[in-house]
Amino acid sequence: MTILTRTPLTAAIHDLSGFGRCSLTIVLPVLSAMGVQCCPMPTACLSTHTGGFDGNTFLDLTDALSGAMDHYRRLNLPFDAVYTGFMGSARQMALSADFLRWARTGGALSIVDPVMGDNGRLYRTYTPEMCAGMAALSAEADVIIPNRTEAALLLNVPYDHLDQSEAALRQTAEALSLDGRRSVVLTGVSLTPGQTGAACFDRDTAAVTFVQTDFVGRAFHGTGDLFASVLTGALLQGDPLPRAAQRAAKFVRDCAARTAAEDLPPREGVDFEPLLGRLTGERREP
Numbered sequence: 001m002t003i004l005t006r007t008p009l010t011a012a013i014h015d016l017s018g019f020g021r022c023s024l025t026i027v028l029p030v031l032s033a034m035g036v037q038c039c040p041m042p043t044a045c046l047s048t049h050t051g052g053f054d055g056n057t058f059l060d061l062t063d064a065l066s067g068a069m070d071h072y073r074r075l076n077l078p079f080d081a082v083y084t085g086f087m088g089s090a091r092q093m094a095l096s097a098d099f100l101r102w103a104r105t106g107g108a109l110s111i112v113d114p115v116m117g118d119n120g121r122l123y124r125t126y127t128p129e130m131c132a133g134m135a136a137l138s139a140e141a142d143v144i145i146p147n148r149t150e151a152a153l154l155l156n157v158p159y160d161h162l163d164q165s166e167a168a169l170r171q172t173a174e175a176l177s178l179d180g181r182r183s184v185v186l187t188g189v190s191l192t193p194g195q196t197g198a199a200c201f202d203r204d205t206a207a208v209t210f211v212q213t214d215f216v217g218r219a220f221h222g223t224g225d226l227f228a229s230v231l232t233g234a235l236l237q238g239d240p241l242p243r244a245a246q247r248a249a250k251f252v253r254d255c256a257a258r259t260a261a262e263d264l265p266p267r268e269g270v271d272f273e274p275l276l277g278r279l280t281g282e283r284r285e286p
């Protein structure tokens, strides 16, 4: 007789951007491929993401999001995780923090990608009030997945002050853990030229480990969302944090290498769809 494991259920609070591969257009297919049921809770609906396309439409969905949260609480949906990303307004962050608190009482893991900016700059729609809201939301998380720009914002230090030495990165990951209360996966970390990856503080072991892969030579939009989505799927499959980060780094590297070889425009994101099958095959059955 085959013993079936229950399909894990995660809420995914991110924007829906039609073209450009980011947020929900990455989160949904990746989690589905990894055997996780994804309940999308869109924060905003855009024609494209805001990085590299002019004139995108932006429909704020705060009221609809609030209604969806109320509905799911009334249904008492048994979320195994709540995974948040790009937010459209400061109010959404406060609503999401409430929702995370509720889901955690039922045992859900809270995973916050504190999406605010990249390469030392804020994304176009982010305000200082929203950055404060993101820090408050991150305080509710079991796991945060900041890039170095977001780490600087969360720690309230200038981006230029974040050192890339191993000792400094170790310290940054630990500082972001709020005295060991939350796990941290700091992305965009390069220990040696030509390499990229993450520094992971695992609250279960209190250890910092590094994952590194070769850097394909070009930065593409949406790699942070792809990394965080694979990491979330792997955690829900039961992987320890360092292994989940390793799998995420490898998948992003493979997709970026393919996209670079095809010479596709960076603003269109990474061409991950043809490689999704690699994630499907990795589900461990009991």
Ligand code: PXL
Pocket: 015, 017, 022, 023, 046, 048, 049, 050, 051, 086, 115, 123, 221, 222, 224, 225
């Ligand atoms: O990938 C981060 C992201 C998500 N969603 C939207 C964005 C961005 C980055 O620019 O604009 C709408």
